[in-house]
Amino acid sequence: MPSNLVDRWTEENNKVAKKWKEYETHQHPIQDIRKHCYTEYLKLQQKVQGVPAQTGHLKLEIAVTYNTLLFALTYGTPSETKDCITNILIRVLDAVHKQVPGHDLVTLWHVVLKTFCGTVYEPWVHKLLLIQWAVWLSEQHYEEILHLLQQVTHKEQSTASGDLLAETRNLTISTEEDTSLHVALATKDLKELLHVCTFISHGVEQIKGEKYIDALVALQEASTQPSPRALLAHVHMLTGFCYSKLQKPQSALQCYRKALEVDFNCHRALYESSLVYRQLGNTNAEIEALHLLHSAIMLHAESDPSNPSTNLITPDMLLGSEQISFTYQIPSSHHILHTLGNNCVLNNRTSEGAEYYLDLLACLQSDSKQMPMDDSLSLPRIPVIYLEAAFALLKAKRPWDTLAICDEVLAKTVDLIPERLLITPCGTVSRELVPFTLEADAPEEKMECVLWSGAAYLIQGQVHFQLKDTKEALTSFTRAISQIVKVCVKQKIKDQEVEREPADHTVMVLEALKGKALKLRAVCFVERGQLKEALRDFQLSLQATPGCRNTEMWLVEIMWRLDRKQEAAAMWTQIINSTQSSIPTELPLYLQTWHEDPTSFDTSSLKRKMEEFIQNGLVTA
Structure with a gap:
């Protein structure tokens, strides 16, 4: 393939990556920039893959595909992402004239990693491996991730420990970058995010299985990893949740306090704190925690929704909707107001309770937006809420x-x-x-x-x-x-x-x-x-x-x-x-x-x- 064509495609790749980087640093915000970058990379990928696979432009093709897949995790369908990964693995094998074993991803990865081990192309293959890890993690396919990481460390399945936490902890892959080929997300950053999210995901699965000691081991690993503040706060919150289930309320409260110190927007930590205070019979502390939670929710609801996260890959994408709903779930603002009003009335804080009930009635009469809600919690029927409000106002004279x-x-x-x-x-x-x-x-x-x-x-x-x-x-x-x-x-x-x-x-x-x-x-x-x-x-x-x-x-x-x-x-x-x-x-x-x-x-x-x-x-x- 002519070198000038490679140079032109390299320039196109770097131009789109630069555009995304400018958006990330808020230097040059563009409306719908994610979708624009995804579309541009798809076009470029079609060009690069329109010619036979060759080692001469293999790094460029992998870089373009890596960038395309980064955006595909947001805008592509699971089947499109799977096809894209399968296709690039087949092409890298074609480039070195290696026989393709079929279209099964597990088998393809086994051959690709073995073929390119120790070569100059290994760091580039590892970029694709991180994408595959991200896809399987979002789907909670832990066995596939384990086998993939074992291939990197050259462990045969029969002798491998079978411990995903250990394999993740001990994984070492090259994160070097080629300054001539820009990427939208550095390999090092994606690797670190995958590490911490894998530990968290494993911990959440253990929690759901009520294996709280095992969950604490995974969450302890997660807390030692470099991670965004919001994610670290949720690690502390989940750790506190485990301690609460293990009947260690003081340890749980310490963890919830850490979570809020790291990121006060960790609303679940405030909510779980209120539950621990209820368990301890500390009603005033429970009311205070719920009051702070309601204030934080209202402040969050009033924030500008037109300013989305600039992160290309977020923990939400890697943990999957089911785990995210478990990790971030809190009652609705209506339920919090009702609990506050109820607690205040029952504990002779009548004036406060009456105000909370009036706020709740105002919310019920408006079209205010509902927050994510725990399905296990439900409000009383509306006439009951009105009667409770009337009772509170009666007590408040x-x-x-x-x-x-x-x-x-x-x-x-x-x-x-x-x-x-x-x-x-x-x-x-x-x-x-x-x-x-x-x-x-x-x-x-x-x-x-x-x-x-x-x-x-x-x-x-x-x-x-x-x-x-x-x-x-x-x-x-x-x-x-x-x-x-x-x-x-x-x-x-x-x-x-x-x-x-x-x-x-x-x-x-x-x-x-x-x-x-x-x-x-x-x-x-x-x-x-x-x-x-x-x-x-x-x-x-x-x-x-x-x-x-x-x-x-x-x-x-x-x-x-x-x-x-x-x-x-x-x-x-x-x-x-x-x-x-x-x-x-x-x-x-x-x-x-x-x-x-x-x-x-x-x-x-x-x-x-x-x-x-x-x-x-x-x-x-």
Whole structure:
């Protein structure tokens, strides 16, 4: 082939490589530069491979193909990349008149590496080897990588250790460059990235297999390799993850701290830190970690998306989508806000919790972009989130905001509830995040609507009670009770006896809601001096939630006030001597009790009265 043609193609190769280097250093940014360079190298490759393969231009052909493949890892299909590698291996064998063994890549590599070992072309063949390593690593083809590296170190498969980590650690290949033939990515840089990513990939596979000790060995190797800051941060994060699984929380936290010191954008380290703090019972630290995580996510979302990474080969490409999703995965910003709000409300940081819930409601109402999300984590349904927000605002003594949010729930649910609803327990209801516009065709879905609307009325009643408006409070509590009594739980006949089926959790929560609404209404009656009505509601509340000690104490108190002291004392004695207690129902956040709940009852005064009455022998047999 004429030397002037080789010179022209060499110049074209170097021109495209220079253009990419200028882009990398931000000296001459060009729109869509990656695709442009890939197209230019494809054209040049077609020219070079349009003539018979010869040793005279073999280095040029390998350099052009190497550059083409670098961009093909982003823009080419897997089959195109495989064909390109196969084709160049066949051509290098043709150039030295070596018989081609076939098109199987493993076999081709065996012959190529053996043929060019110790020759001037070996460093150039190694460039192609690094590309093959990158392709197989992205596909998690560890056995093929192991065999490839064994060929480089001249180990026969039968005597090889079979240890990919050891082969990678001990691999030595030439990374020298020819200054006359430019490449888009230096061999040394690609080799270093492949080393660290191979260790990480192996570590992630061990983690997925719950082999955390083996994973730590691989990650320790990765931490000693030259690597980008972001990648090193994720190595520390994965190391911490292993320690956490091995029940070493303090070691895990140290690793997460290292990860954040290296790169604060390692969001997974913040999230995993919050989980460790939760495990340790350090709620304040958990909240702080989640707050920092949410702030970091929001800052990342607001960054300029039009400024992509200038790295030609990224760790994301080498580790593969499945491993990257495991390594980088965090909950959505919505889930983080919900966890923050929930934790704050449950730990008496009520004002903060209310603000987090308001932020969450604003996000749900907007079209804000979702972050990568862990599929194992799901938000409660939207009406539940609204009710939790209302409860938080109630605790924070923001009555008008609370009423407005409850009105939102009622506007979407009340009209969907029939006058009477027949339910068979143990029904299943979808729990996914659904739009607030509900279509409650299924009986179980209608029952959820009853629960949500009843809870909304209940919270509104507590707001009015908080505002000292007992008349409006009574109205709201009555509406809550009216909603709940629409539900009729189906019973079945078995052996001529009525046997109630095991209660669905929603049915149990409805009963708890009914008991709470009746008790709150009874307290309103107490405030208004209507003791007989209060006594009735306390008795009905106790029927809905048997064994509730607080309600029983209220009953004793009201009996005493109604001058039914003998009954009060008898009931007191029965309560004190009773060893039975109610089976607690796991209540949603919005139905839980807090220290300012109007139904809270101080038993000290009642205890004094009862003990004095009994000790004075005023109780009749």
